[in-house]
Amino acid sequence: MRSIFKLLKLLIILLVLLSSVLLYRTFQFQQDKVNYDKINLISMDYEAAVKRFAQSLQIKTISYQNPEDRDPNAIIEFHQFLLQSFPRLHQQLELTKINQYSLLYHWKGESDLNQHQTKPKPILLMAHFDVVPINPSTLDQWQYPPFDGVVAEQTIWGRGALDDKSAVVSLMEAVEQLISSGFKPNRDIYISLGHDEEVGGLEGAAKTAEYLKSKAVEFEFVLDEGGFLTQDIIKGVKLPIGVIGVAEKGYLSLKLTTQSAGGHSSVPPDITSIGRLSRALVAIEEHPFKPRLVAATRGLLQTLGLQMPFAKRLVMANLWLFEPFVLQQMSHSPLTNASIRTTQALTVFNAGSKENVLPTEASAIVNLRLLPGDNLKQVLSQVVTTINDPLVKVESLRGIEATSISDFESYNFELLSKTLQQVSPEADILIAPNLLSGGTDSKHFISLSENVYRLNGVKVDKTSFSGFHGINEHLAIDEYKRSINFYYQLIRHLND
Numbered sequence: 001m002r003s004i005f006k007l008l009k010l011l012i013i014l015l016v017l018l019s020s021v022l023l024y025r026t027f028q029f030q031q032d033k034v035n036y037d038k039i040n041l042i043s044m045d046y047e048a049a050v051k052r053f054a055q056s057l058q059i060k061t062i063s064y065q066n067p068e069d070r071d072p073n074a075i076i077e078f079h080q081f082l083l084q085s086f087p088r089l090h091q092q093l094e095l096t097k098i099n100q101y102s103l104l105y106h107w108k109g110e111s112d113l114n115q116h117q118t119k120p121k122p123i124l125l126m127a128h129f130d131v132v133p134i135n136p137s138t139l140d141q142w143q144y145p146p147f148d149g150v151v152a153e154q155t156i157w158g159r160g161a162l163d164d165k166s167a168v169v170s171l172m173e174a175v176e177q178l179i180s181s182g183f184k185p186n187r188d189i190y191i192s193l194g195h196d197e198e199v200g201g202l203e204g205a206a207k208t209a210e211y212l213k214s215k216a217v218e219f220e221f222v223l224d225e226g227g228f229l230t231q232d233i234i235k236g237v238k239l240p241i242g243v244i245g246v247a248e249k250g251y252l253s254l255k256l257t258t259q260s261a262g263g264h265s266s267v268p269p270d271i272t273s274i275g276r277l278s279r280a281l282v283a284i285e286e287h288p289f290k291p292r293l294v295a296a297t298r299g300l301l302q303t304l305g306l307q308m309p310f311a312k313r314l315v316m317a318n319l320w321l322f323e324p325f326v327l328q329q330m331s332h333s334p335l336t337n338a339s340i341r342t343t344q345a346l347t348v349f350n351a352g353s354k355e356n357v358l359p360t361e362a363s364a365i366v367n368l369r370l371l372p373g374d375n376l377k378q379v380l381s382q383v384v385t386t387i388n389d390p391l392v393k394v395e396s397l398r399g400i401e402a403t404s405i406s407d408f409e410s411y412n413f414e415l416l417s418k419t420l421q422q423v424s425p426e427a428d429i430l431i432a433p434n435l436l437s438g439g440t441d442s443k444h445f446i447s448l449s450e451n452v453y454r455l456n457g458v459k460v461d462k463t464s465f466s467g468f469h470g471i472n473e474h475l476a477i478d479e480y481k482r483s484i485n486f487y488y489q490l491i492r493h494l495n496d
């Protein structure tokens with residue numbers, strides 16, 4: 001009897017201790033956030049800037065999947081548009097055309113350093129001016145024609161308004177303004193504008209990266225598209241939150257093939273090529289990769305947690321204990337599931353042509369997206385182990401490794417965070433790191449910098465979000481102004 005009491009007492013003490021730790025951590029849970037002074041919008045002719053932006057949307061720099069459908073004249077027209085619109089920039093910066101169509105600008109830093117100081121490392125600012133095609137069946141749903149560059153309702157409408165001509169043209173505006181104001185950078189700034197990001201960037205950004213590598217250029221940080229200031233997108237989070245992409249998932253397409261003798265369906269074997277392949281595919285779906293919280297996602301959850309009601313905040317403040325529970329919850333929705341594991345999607349299945357003939361071959365494609373930390377070789381080998389059938393041939397069609405995770409407690413990350421807050425009228429903004437499930441051109445620059453970030457200086461809500469690669473792509477004029485000011489102040493801060 002006494003020993004039971006002793007045990008109970010011990011249990012109660014442990015429980016009290018545990019809850020104290022949980023509560024203590026919850027109350028200690030806060031973002032070390034500096035509130036930066038706001039900077040007024042720069043004064044410039046915004047009306048003319050909006051016109052130039054609208055004009056850029058009229059140029060059909062469409063990246064079709066089939067290279068033959070692409071129009072090189074549109075790209076050249078876009079180059080000319082930039083040249084005419086930003087004369088000072090083109091006078092001051094050195095322009096190299098990479099592989100004919102992608103652009104690399106070099107703004108040389110003028111530092112008056114003494115011989116004991118080392119010149120700060122250069123910075124790379126990136127964007128892409130190609131856009132995705134319009135699905136013809138949705139054309140009549142566009143409020144304004146996608147390539148007219150209409151300005152209406154305080155908004156600029158058209159394909160590329162968000163992704164990513166807004167970044168290209170606002171960045172150019174910012175540099176043009178800085179040059180006009182007499183600004184001189186004290187370090188080298190490079191600007192890379194890709195022409196084929198929407199089809200992988202292999203002809204553009206990848207070649208630009210090769211070129212810079214051959215010149216042994218290394219960057220303090222790289223900034224590309226891919227993160228945004230958002231509001232009302234994440235449930236339960238009222239404040240605007242700026243998410244800065246610090247990593248990208250990898251990509252792997254596997255082709256699975258099975259063969260069998262074929263023949264007449266009236267005398268079938270025990271298992272056909274279709275049956276064998278199906279078993280393999282079912283095995284794959286039934287064996288998802290193990291979930292885990294990578295640093296970027298953990299950072300995002302912790303920032304979001306600050307905004308959540310007490311019970312959820314307690315969970316987020318104590319991931320050391322609740323991680324398995326959080327992972328289980330996140331597995332339920334495809335969106336959150338994609339951020340915690342390497343996913344595998346069965347996307348293509350081909351077999352058979354006639355109802356009474358046994359097919360000799362069946363094939364399928366599985367598309368995987370790798371979580372940072374997993375690699376192509378190890379993922380392929382896990383899939384082969386899962387299938388556990390030597391008669392299923394597995395070949396890799398295309399693979400891109402996941403990126404490393406850039407430091408989000410660094411000075412550079414804070415600089416982006418600070419600049420975004422300073423040019424934003426919203427009083428309070430949260431900033432969080434994020435893992436991108438899609439890819440950007442910046443993946444080609446991973447070996448040129450340890451710090452690769454993805455952020456557009458604009459705010460998007462649910463309706464503008466649906467314009468991404470979709471219908472009615474648009475950007476409010478105020479957001480376009482924010483983007484110009486974001487780049488302008490960021491470049492100024494680089495001299496600090």
Ligand SMILES: [Zn+2]
Nearest residue numbers: 163164197225
């Ligand atoms: Zn894009």
